Amino acid sequence: MTGKPYRQNSIRSLPTFDSHVLETYLDDQRELKNKVYSMFRGRPDLLPETVEGLSKEEHRSLVRRQLIALLEAGFNPLDFFSHDVRKYFYLGECLALVDLSLTVKSGVQYSLWGGSVVNLGTEMHRKKYFDDIASFRLPGCFAMTELKHGSNVAALQTEAVLDLMTDEWVIHTPDDGAIKWWIGNAADDGRAASVFARLKIPDTSSTHPVPGSGHLRPQVQLIDHGVHAFIVPLRDASGSLLPGIEIKDCGYKVGLNGVDNGAVRFTHVRVPRTNLLDRFGTVDKGGCYSSPLTSQARRFAATLGELTGGRVGLCCSSVSLLKGAMTIAIRYTSHREQFGPPDSPEIAVLDYQSSQTKLIPMLASCYALHFSKNFLVKQYSEMKKTRDPHLVEEVHALSAGLKAYVTHFTANALSVCRESCGGHGYAAVNRLGMMRSDHDIFQTFEGDNTVLLQQVSALLLKQYKSQFKGAPLTSSYRFLGQLLASSLPSNPLVTYDTDIRHLRDPVFLTSALEYRTARTLFTLSLRLRKHRAKLGAFHAWNQCLNHTLNLANAYIESVVYKCFLKAVEECLDPDCRRSLKALSDLYALRCIESDMLFRNEDYIAPAKAKAMQRLMVDLCSELRGVAPALVDAFAIPDHILRAPIGLSNSTGASDVYKEYLLAAGFDVV
Numbered sequence: 001m002t003g004k005p006y007r008q009n010s011i012r013s014l015p016t017f018d019s020h021v022l023e024t025y026l027d028d029q030r031e032l033k034n035k036v037y038s039m040f041r042g043r044p045d046l047l048p049e050t051v052e053g054l055s056k057e058e059h060r061s062l063v064r065r066q067l068i069a070l071l072e073a074g075f076n077p078l079d080f081f082s083h084d085v086r087k088y089f090y091l092g093e094c095l096a097l098v099d100l101s102l103t104v105k106s107g108v109q110y111s112l113w114g115g116s117v118v119n120l121g122t123e124m125h126r127k128k129y130f131d132d133i134a135s136f137r138l139p140g141c142f143a144m145t146e147l148k149h150g151s152n153v154a155a156l157q158t159e160a161v162l163d164l165m166t167d168e169w170v171i172h173t174p175d176d177g178a179i180k181w182w183i184g185n186a187a188d189d190g191r192a193a194s195v196f197a198r199l200k201i202p203d204t205s206s207t208h209p210v211p212g213s214g215h216l217r218p219q220v221q222l223i224d225h226g227v228h229a230f231i232v233p234l235r236d237a238s239g240s241l242l243p244g245i246e247i248k249d250c251g252y253k254v255g256l257n258g259v260d261n262g263a264v265r266f267t268h269v270r271v272p273r274t275n276l277l278d279r280f281g282t283v284d285k286g287g288c289y290s291s292p293l294t295s296q297a298r299r300f301a302a303t304l305g306e307l308t309g310g311r312v313g314l315c316c317s318s319v320s321l322l323k324g325a326m327t328i329a330i331r332y333t334s335h336r337e338q339f340g341p342p343d344s345p346e347i348a349v350l351d352y353q354s355s356q357t358k359l360i361p362m363l364a365s366c367y368a369l370h371f372s373k374n375f376l377v378k379q380y381s382e383m384k385k386t387r388d389p390h391l392v393e394e395v396h397a398l399s400a401g402l403k404a405y406v407t408h409f410t411a412n413a414l415s416v417c418r419e420s421c422g423g424h425g426y427a428a429v430n431r432l433g434m435m436r437s438d439h440d441i442f443q444t445f446e447g448d449n450t451v452l453l454q455q456v457s458a459l460l461l462k463q464y465k466s467q468f469k470g471a472p473l474t475s476s477y478r479f480l481g482q483l484l485a486s487s488l489p490s491n492p493l494v495t496y497d498t499d500i501r502h503l504r505d506p507v508f509l510t511s512a513l514e515y516r517t518a519r520t521l522f523t524l525s526l527r528l529r530k531h532r533a534k535l536g537a538f539h540a541w542n543q544c545l546n547h548t549l550n551l552a553n554a555y556i557e558s559v560v561y562k563c564f565l566k567a568v569e570e571c572l573d574p575d576c577r578r579s580l581k582a583l584s585d586l587y588a589l590r591c592i593e594s595d596m597l598f599r600n601e602d603y604i605a606p607a608k609a610k611a612m613q614r615l616m617v618d619l620c621s622e623l624r625g626v627a628p629a630l631v632d633a634f635a636i637p638d639h640i641l642r643a644p645i646g647l648s649n650s651t652g653a654s655d656v657y658k659e660y661l662l663a664a665g666f667d668v669v
């Protein structure tokens, strides 16, 4: 479908292109997608019109059946996760459009529960559990968060104390604040969990006075080795809770009600010593702790580092959902007509400048984020193969930063898509509301976005500091060195240049975005140093926190733009490339134009800012005609998208209502 745009001025449209050509360029794993979606085509019972009227029990049962149907059809997510992560993340993208609860349930089982066993355990754990986790015979949980501690994982209070006599860990919740909370798969299905608890070993050498006796008697003190993961069985094969395990349902949530989140309390639960997932630290029969990593902090970082896969998965499914919402909004607004010149037909909603400037830059970001998440998946998969420590650090920062950036963007975009579709966007059957509610928590779980962005900035600051100590910057950060070394000049020729060729020149756009990162890093480091002397490190950081978040965003946007630019350069079809180039220009211009830093630092003069604003409006107008083809290239089949107002088979303004009327129960000829 193409939706013929109404032309109101002399701005030229971009040449149309075959959306299949672009689809092929965007997606080299279509075969897997086709298989997954054709499995669902054959199972309409797994694809209800909407899940909004379902009780949580009905929704959970649906999601369980969907997951089992996938396994029965031969898809093995845990096998993908262990041997071909690209396929694993791609499957998550596909499932996100079926039902986000399904992606999350699958993520809990395979990436969190399965991933913790595979990545934090040893070959022994892998052998023992892999097949049962893969087949869902052993549904499991990832039990990290507690009632009183979510982001601050180092402060978790659940205890795992070694009983030297029985060679067992005693897992215990010391107080209500340490009850594990929000644990996915716990309320109904989970038969076991990776429980994050403080590993404590008796220090048999210690002697202490017995109070009041005046005598010395050996009394056991515990040595706390920090947070580790332990496999703890929760339910028996019949689903009954095991002794010492108490689980409550977290109840209805704002979205994702197909996932059974629960709260778990442990009362002196005994598990064998070998249930410690001990890749980064082990304990022998005599209670002796050993680790290849020298400090507790390094062990903790290594443990958390193994969990980056979850964040990569969230980026992928968030981008997938964004594509779904963009598809609905662009198709619908291309056909929905309201008002028009006197004695003339009404015009499409997408022909209004306000709609274009809302939706088309979002479409540009959607493409930018598509290429960036591909880059992240590539880097992650490379890191898994090579274990190169530089890459580990880089992927950690990239996954943290992109997860925060992508999910924040998508959360806002879902609202704008709903609003752009007016009242009909609010009908549950059109799915935008459900997408918005389900996705919202992506900004919080697997690391709260505000907390994750700080990790990105901390890494940039570390790179910046190590440069002064003579250490070379790793390849991804080399641009910082060049910009910082040249003391960040703002070139007057650049400041005042309003020529369109210059404004659309990737050299200008790249250097502007890099300048912003380097400048923000430079000023942040000065401010931190100044405040640290008076306030100490913690309060100095807090004093500069917004600055810190700006730095992370600036860095991520420059990475995203670079990924986009590379994709434009590598696209061989000239018509597709022209549209991609316009989208990439729009993406970068918007990042630059919306940031006051460029004007405050005299990098961009007011006249240039105005020229950029005009150019962005023009680019939106140029792209309006190809916008439907740009969403068609996402190639989401109608039976998966399911929103009656956003289907591909409506080819004109009257058709767009047909499916919707049918969904409401009207007969349509």
Ligand SMILES: Cc1cc2nc3c(=O)[nH]c(=O)nc-3n(C[C@H](O)[C@H](O)[C@H](O)COP(=O)(O)OP(=O)(O)OC[C@H]3O[C@@H](n4cnc5c(N)ncnc54)[C@H](O)[C@@H]3O)c2cc1C
Residues within 6 Å of the ligand: 108, 142, 143, 144, 145, 148, 149, 150, 151, 152, 181, 182, 183, 184, 185, 253, 256, 261, 441, 444, 445, 446, 447, 448, 449, 450, 451
């Ligand atoms: C539906 C759902 C499913 C979940 N599934 C699981 C699961 O399966 N397993 C599991 O272990 N956990 C799970 N979680 C928990 C989730 O990972 C946590 O909610 C998340 O880590 C955030 O922690 P918190 O809720 O304690 O928020 P908090 O850390 O208390 O954050 C509250 C606010 O404080 C701000 N804040 C916190 N620290 C800082 C800081 N240093 N600087 C600035 N601002 C800060 C945050 O930005 C946020 O706005 C789930 C949560 C939900 C809602």
